[in-house]
Amino acid sequence: MGEKVNSTLSPYRVLDLTDEKGFLAGRILADLGADVIKVERPGGNPTRNIGPFYHDIPDPERSFFWFAYNTNKRGITLNLECNEGRELFRRLVGTTDIVIESCAPGYMKSLGLGYDDLSRLKTDVILTSITPFGQTGPYCDFKASDLTAWCMGGMAYISGEPERAPVRVSFPQSYLHAGAAAATGILVALYYRELTGEGQWVDVSMQEAVVRTLMNARMFWDLNGIVLKRAGVFRTGLSTAANQRLIWRCRDGYVNFPIFGGAQGAPTNAALVRWMEEEGMGDEYLGRMNWEKFDMGEATQEQFDCLEHPISRFFERHTVGELYQGSIERGIMLYPVYSAKEIYQDIQLKAREFWEGVYHPELDERLIYPGSFVQFLGERPKIYRRAPLIGEHNEEVYGELGFSREDLVIRKETGII
């Protein structure tokens, strides 16, 4: 049976010591076939106490954040604060290719488990360290959470309403950008290792991962000395002459429709105007507009208001569903503002077999998860196991090192695992 690209990382073993800042990295590697072992302190990782929870049962084995991003991993418990625990870890590193951790800078080194130490145990090991600001520098010892990282990375300031505080997405994103960045670094290091046999240390900064989401916002300062501001339901970052509405109210929700200019916008705007006219909601100003010549960078606020009033009235007459369907049929670049419910019902995702049922034996239930993030030759990597219970694979993993059940009982009772 030939090797499949979907599981191309299957020769690799990963020790994943991370907290919420790093779960995603291990998940990505696990999806691509790596044997990722989630290492938690005895009693479980504190992130297990973050909801939402299965049926709102606040239990460390019921956290959706834990479920979602530790799927496809095995799980063991290990106490690195004691010598025996560190010894066990060293033995595990002997058969490991990648170690991912998100401790404070210097912490692993203080335990004698820094990059120099680990690479002595296994010369080609790839150590990935995820921290809020990187291993060194004036902020390296700062504590961070999703919100503070989103702020320090510059995203919060340009998100939300002008008269209110800078705002984050109501589901933590900073941790995931850090995790995705870590996965990228690991893969680059892994390819280098394939070619040379050498490992190395990957130093990931959550702040930098957030800065990379700013897109052109940062450049407005660098090039033009403009401090970009948050603009609510209007677009920002395109024109400083006017506010251009992006989010519009409609009968039962909201839609996303930017009035683009030039060659990109002309067909879609013209098609919308035709639709409005068909329903007797045409407007003189809109009807006369030369969309090809319309420059959204130069248009004034007054011009935008003249465009937006009739369009707004038209949208408010229709439901999200009607507007989306009509836009698809007419080639209008309009999109619905979806919530989780509509996302789950979306026909495109269903057609792509995006949703995957994952069996949880202890719940005796199949839960519906979003599938993995990519397809290779039309095949999506599978979710082949749910996230591990606390210490679920202690026997399996430590058994490989030659430990019997009795050995493990003693180590459990003495707080080593």
Place this chain on the structure above:
Amino acid sequence: MTIKHLADHGAEVIHIESATRPELLRVTPPFRDRKPGLNRSAYNACLNNNKYGLSLDMNHPRAGEVLRRLIDWADIVAESFAPGTMARWGMAYEDLVKIKPDIIMYSTSQQGQTGPRAKIAAYGTQLVSLSGFTQLTGWPDREPTGPYGPYTDTIAPPLGAVAIMAALIYRHRTGKGTHIDLSQLEAGIFFLSPVMLDYTVNKRITQREGNRCPHGAPHGVYPCRGNDRWCAIAVFSNEEWQRLCQVMGQPELAQDPRFSTLLQRKKTEEELDHIISEWTSSLAAEKCMYLLQQAGIAAGVAQTNQDVQNDPQLAHRHFFWELDHAEIGKHSYEAPPFKLSKTPAELNKAGPCVGEDTEYVCTKMLGIPDELFVELLLQGVFE
């Protein structure tokens, strides 16, 4: 942005565009001196450092002569056209493997290569709404705003880079290529997986809640001294709360039963935010951050783009690199958000102007003889 990760780490990248149908980023600000121009956009330049710029009219009858050589030269062909476009040009995966059997093709699109909605056009500024982020961002008593910009455009690149690197490793071991299909919609939802589980399992639709957090209080972005200056504060444990009270110089607050546990603080959160705001309003945002960090509390200035550009931590990390662009002049580019100890990124070439490297690519990299190159040039193949 996906390919930038490869370029930053030494891959030879040829970026192919058409001068007559410029890509959207070339006409999107900011522009040097606020004057639009295909080669004046920092947006375009900053995402394309370390790449060679080739201008090619894909619809030209003789484009195939260049394309064939490109495919022959390439390990990876990356494209982000509407699904079906490459096939129209005779460049579907099935076509490419005939020229190069072990080719790795990377196709990224808004909603994937297959399915009823595959061919519908959109940009990231719209996909952000389809993927649920707009609805989840903003204030509960106001319209949804979404995070800034084409947010889903920032999620796919690291995932795409991972997929491409995995394909390279696969090819190294097996000699086989593959076709990667990355849907930006799916990548976006991947970043909202627990929200989806809350719906599929609990039938709950997660709502936007400003800066609130179910397991933290105080948790928010608080006004500081000056115009539109803010500092985020995130307290999760009772010990942190105690320390915060000390820093604020209000030890009696630490004893107040209304705030002594997280549960209590969640009930009195509005009053709590008011008390914190009164304290933060008297301080500069940076001072607020430093004081709290000294006490081991997560706090961070809501940095502007200016703050980010001048950030001392990012400077220490050499996160920004200055490169000299042919038309924009010297400006600032971003390194990857990770540093490899032995093979770190090196940013060494500013984003190309349209077709800046056409001659070099064709004659030196692809080995097109000079006479043939001139012939193709005169026939308009490179427009």
